[in-house]
Amino acid sequence: MQAWLDQLIREHGWLQAVPAGLVYTIAIVLACKLVLVFVSVIAGETVWLERRVAGRMQARIGPNRVGPQGLLQFVADGVKLLAKEDIIPASADKIVFLLAPIIVFAGAFVAFAVLPWGFGLVPADMNIGLFVILSLTSIEVVGVIMAGWASNSKWAVLGAMREVAQMISYELPLGISALAVVILAGTLNLTDIVVQQEGAIWNWYVFRGPFAFIAFFIFATAALASLKRAPFDLPEAESELVAGFHTEYTGFRFAVFFLAEYAGMILFAVLASVLFLGGWSPGFPVDLTGPGMRWVGFGILFAKTLFLLFVMIWVRWSLPRFRVDRVMYLCYKVLLPASVVCVVGAALQVLLGASMGDGGFAAWLMGR
Amino acid sequence: MSTNGRSTALTPSEAEPAHELHERQLLVGRDLRTEEMVLNIGPQHPATHGVLRVVIKTDGEIVRALQPHVGNLHRCAEKIGESVPYYQWVPYVDRMDYLAAMCNEHVACMAIEQLGDIQIPERAEYIRVIVAEVQRILSHLMAIGVYGLDLGAFTPFLHQFRERERGMDLLDHISGGRLLYHYVRIGGVKRDLSRDWLDELDAFLAAVEKRLPEYNLLLMENRIFQERTCGIGVIDRDTAVRWGVTGPGLRAAGVDWDLRRDAPYSVYDRFDFDVPHGESGIAGVLGDCFQRHWIRAKEVEQSVRIVRQALAQMPEGPVMANLPKSFRPAAGEVYVRGENPRGELACYFVSEGKDTAYRCRCRGPSYSNIAVITEVAEGVLIADLVALIGSMDIVLGEVDR
Amino acid sequence: MRTYLKDVWHGISSTAKGMVLTGRHFFTKPTTIEYPDPGEQTYFSPYERGLHEFEPEKCIVCHLCAKACPVDCITIEDGGKAADGSKILTRYEIDYAKCLFCSLCIDPCPVDCIHMGQQYDLAAFDREGGVRIDFTKGEGPWRTAKTSADPDAGLAPHLARIAARKKKGGEA
Numbered sequence: 001m002q003a004w005l006d007q008l009i010r011e012h013g014w015l016q017a018v019p020a021g022l023v024y025t026i027a028i029v030l031a032c033k034l035v036l037v038f039v040s041v042i043a044g045e046t047v048w049l050e051r052r053v054a055g056r057m058q059a060r061i062g063p064n065r066v067g068p069q070g071l072l073q074f075v076a077d078g079v080k081l082l083a084k085e086d087i088i089p090a091s092a093d094k095i096v097f098l099l100a101p102i103i104v105f106a107g108a109f110v111a112f113a114v115l116p117w118g119f120g121l122v123p124a125d126m127n128i129g130l131f132v133i134l135s136l137t138s139i140e141v142v143g144v145i146m147a148g149w150a151s152n153s154k155w156a157v158l159g160a161m162r163e164v165a166q167m168i169s170y171e172l173p174l175g176i177s178a179l180a181v182v183i184l185a186g187t188l189n190l191t192d193i194v195v196q197q198e199g200a201i202w203n204w205y206v207f208r209g210p211f212a213f214i215a216f217f218i219f220a221t222a223a224l225a226s227l228k229r230a231p232f233d234l235p236e237a238e239s240e241l242v243a244g245f246h247t248e249y250t251g252f253r254f255a256v257f258f259l260a261e262y263a264g265m266i267l268f269a270v271l272a273s274v275l276f277l278g279g280w281s282p283g284f285p286v287d288l289t290g291p292g293m294r295w296v297g298f299g300i301l302f303a304k305t306l307f308l309l310f311v312m313i314w315v316r317w318s319l320p321r322f323r324v325d326r327v328m329y330l331c332y333k334v335l336l337p338a339s340v341v342c343v344v345g346a347a348l349q350v351l352l353g354a355s356m357g358d359g360g361f362a363a364w365l366m367g368r
Numbered sequence: 369m370s371t372n373g374r375s376t377a378l379t380p381s382e383a384e385p386a387h388e389l390h391e392r393q394l395l396v397g398r399d400l401r402t403e404e405m406v407l408n409i410g411p412q413h414p415a416t417h418g419v420l421r422v423v424i425k426t427d428g429e430i431v432r433a434l435q436p437h438v439g440n441l442h443r444c445a446e447k448i449g450e451s452v453p454y455y456q457w458v459p460y461v462d463r464m465d466y467l468a469a470m471c472n473e474h475v476a477c478m479a480i481e482q483l484g485d486i487q488i489p490e491r492a493e494y495i496r497v498i499v500a501e502v503q504r505i506l507s508h509l510m511a512i513g514v515y516g517l518d519l520g521a522f523t524p525f526l527h528q529f530r531e532r533e534r535g536m537d538l539l540d541h542i543s544g545g546r547l548l549y550h551y552v553r554i555g556g557v558k559r560d561l562s563r564d565w566l567d568e569l570d571a572f573l574a575a576v577e578k579r580l581p582e583y584n585l586l587l588m589e590n591r592i593f594q595e596r597t598c599g600i601g602v603i604d605r606d607t608a609v610r611w612g613v614t615g616p617g618l619r620a621a622g623v624d625w626d627l628r629r630d631a632p633y634s635v636y637d638r639f640d641f642d643v644p645h646g647e648s649g650i651a652g653v654l655g656d657c658f659q660r661h662w663i664r665a666k667e668v669e670q671s672v673r674i675v676r677q678a679l680a681q682m683p684e685g686p687v688m689a690n691l692p693k694s695f696r697p698a699a700g701e702v703y704v705r706g707e708n709p710r711g712e713l714a715c716y717f718v719s720e721g722k723d724t725a726y727r728c729r730c731r732g733p734s735y736s737n738i739a740v741i742t743e744v745a746e747g748v749l750i751a752d753l754v755a756l757i758g759s760m761d762i763v764l765g766e767v768d769r
Numbered sequence: 770m771r772t773y774l775k776d777v778w779h780g781i782s783s784t785a786k787g788m789v790l791t792g793r794h795f796f797t798k799p800t801t802i803e804y805p806d807p808g809e810q811t812y813f814s815p816y817e818r819g820l821h822e823f824e825p826e827k828c829i830v831c832h833l834c835a836k837a838c839p840v841d842c843i844t845i846e847d848g849g850k851a852a853d854g855s856k857i858l859t860r861y862e863i864d865y866a867k868c869l870f871c872s873l874c875i876d877p878c879p880v881d882c883i884h885m886g887q888q889y890d891l892a893a894f895d896r897e898g899g900v901r902i903d904f905t906k907g908e909g910p911w912r913t914a915k916t917s918a919d920p921d922a923g924l925a926p927h928l929a930r931i932a933a934r935k936k937k938g939g940e941a
Contacts (some may be wrong), residue, residue: 053795054522055799056794056795056796056797056799057523057791057792057794057795058522058523058526058527058794059526059527059530059794059797059799059800059801060526060799060800060801061799061801061803158429158750230520231520231592233520234751314788314791314792314795315784315788317522317523317791318521318523318586318784318787318788318790318791319520319521319590319592319784319787319788320516320519320520320521320587320590320592320593320596321519321520321521321592321596322592322595322596323595323596323749323751323752324429324749324751325749326592326595326596333773334777448839452839455873456837456838456839456873457839459839459869459871459873460839460869523791523794527794530800533800537813540813540814540817541813541814541815541816542814542816543816543818544813544814544816544817544818544872544885545817545818545870546813548870550818550871550872550873559816582790585786585787585790586787586790586791589783589786589787590783590784590787591776591779591780591783591784592780592783592784
């Protein structure tokens, strides 16, 4: 991004009168705003996708009246939620109550600044990109506790307690399975991770050995649990605790929680695509680094994200809900040991020189 | 048991539960004081199958004491039974267990006919069995789907609506109503079945048989469902008998008892069918939530079997007996019971020779089925509580009447 | 250890099988149809117990329907006798807040002037106009020539609509 900005300054002379730092700042703010708007719209359309896919899986149609094929449904939902009465429980802790949705929203959206949407299409290309994403999404946990506590309702507190236990626990397999890819790649920089997967489809980390393959599924499951999506949706278990930690939120504050959940879905779908499924590379060798071609790469990454979103929705509507102790069992006794095995295996792979791309793993297997 | 002049021995709802704990449990650390939380579930709640209010004392996630508060749907059905003529009371019976309306009507009309010594034509008996078993299929499909919904599996809930819709269209076609039929009348049934209807019934039975394995795949064979229901909410034989649990709850406890086979009414003694009951061979523990669910799925298959036999055996003839213009049964009393999808529904009538009953009393199975959770729910997690209440498959219309 | 691995495998395989089923449903035509537009009328059954259809010209004001009603929701008033000795019906009101839709009022009518129809929708903009329907004032649902002998009279256009919808698709 910085190189592109420098080129822009060189081309337009009047920009050179402005201090470079200011240009960078304004550019980054604009880029982040663009990403924010884009992600919000896509989160809204993910709601549409979820409801249509859920409908078809349940032998019914799903919303198709508002706008063409129902695509404007999220606008109608947003307007409806905006028009609702803003109720704050009398006994609620007001400041914390009002801050909680903001913190959850921030935790979900801030991480998008580091996600590469194409070569160079990233607002802030950080060398520790993956680490930043994983730590920023942990902010949501604080927001959830605040929401549950401030609501001053037993149901909300129960939901918040369950949610905290779940989210914090699942960050372990999430991070460790991502670590397997980091070990194979040798870098935390997301753009570099994708660049290393360019070329044939066997370069994708998911195919580079059994450990990364299993790590992909561990990452996906842990991401679902971190997002509080079914089958791990006890915090919002409608049939048990009404709505869990956001029971007492109405109107637009509820919409903020809702949006944060879907934005988180998109985040992890893009992240999984970037880490495991080759990012913006289509599976055959093609140069997508040029200023025009990188938008083609964006499209490819978007398609992969859509596919992963579809799988997330598919899983939600096929399975019952886990109970809280089974969620913990799954995390600590199934996913965590498996992810540690994946990391150790990936490290062994690198040690034995079998992590190279271009079919390197296959070559190593065949003894060459 | 002394009743203190009341009609039942049950304590009024304001009284403290007898098993309330008086000690502070769980002093984990020396200075850590933990309190039990009193939670109120309902009466408006997505998981209580109606307007049921349950007050629980929980210790974190574990339920220590539980008391259901019923009566939110009381509509004085029995009092009305004592105020209007018999034939005008039959529409009210539909509304008690509104998911098994034909079965309710069947039992009530049998009771009134026994009171008035009326013989109904044989074809009417067969038609009653057919619609009662179709209704049983619909009710069990609903129970299966809603149980999935309680546990978070949203999809089978909507799939079962597809089969239920066909069945409801069938029953709508002959009676005029989708849920509340007023089809089984005193003296027989309202109207005969047409050839088209019987063909559509065959198609419906085939569709149900085809789809039942799908529900089992999404629910009973699913690992998460099994983890949520196996070993949860075990109602053993003694508890079930002591609390008067009937229906799938009783059979899951291992008691091989079905009124259709063991105390046959109508023409049920002419059919050959199995009575699924809890066994230790299938997944789960005897008397747990999984076995109750499994029994309902198996009973659907048996109901299909009964309907097919009834269709083969049904004779031609009238479907309504000739009733006197004014129906005044002789003085006496009668107690008739039938096997509803939820258990044993019984009607008790006392007649003084007038056209209105002197005493009308219905024994709804869901009342006992929900009372048993007072004893069984101690020590379960809150998430299991929902699984437990859902597995009892109660309908509040029947609990409260 | 073996049971542990077996359990994990069972979890994965049952999940996968369930997902295959829902995936199959995703590619199947849905069984639901679009909600019918306000003008269209759905047809349920010849004996459907919807809102009443009453023919005041035929009524002989015998009160048998009002006596048969379990909830006493029918109010009948007559205004004296006409020249040929028959009673004049001045008010025939059904209180739909009480009506059970049980159809006990249909059976005793000696002149076949009351039936139950296909309509079920009593939506109105004010409480008075929506609950107590006075058939003598022209209120109430559409009237047809339906009689007990010919329950499908006047329903041909609706049956045609249902047949067309069935043909268009969906597991109607």
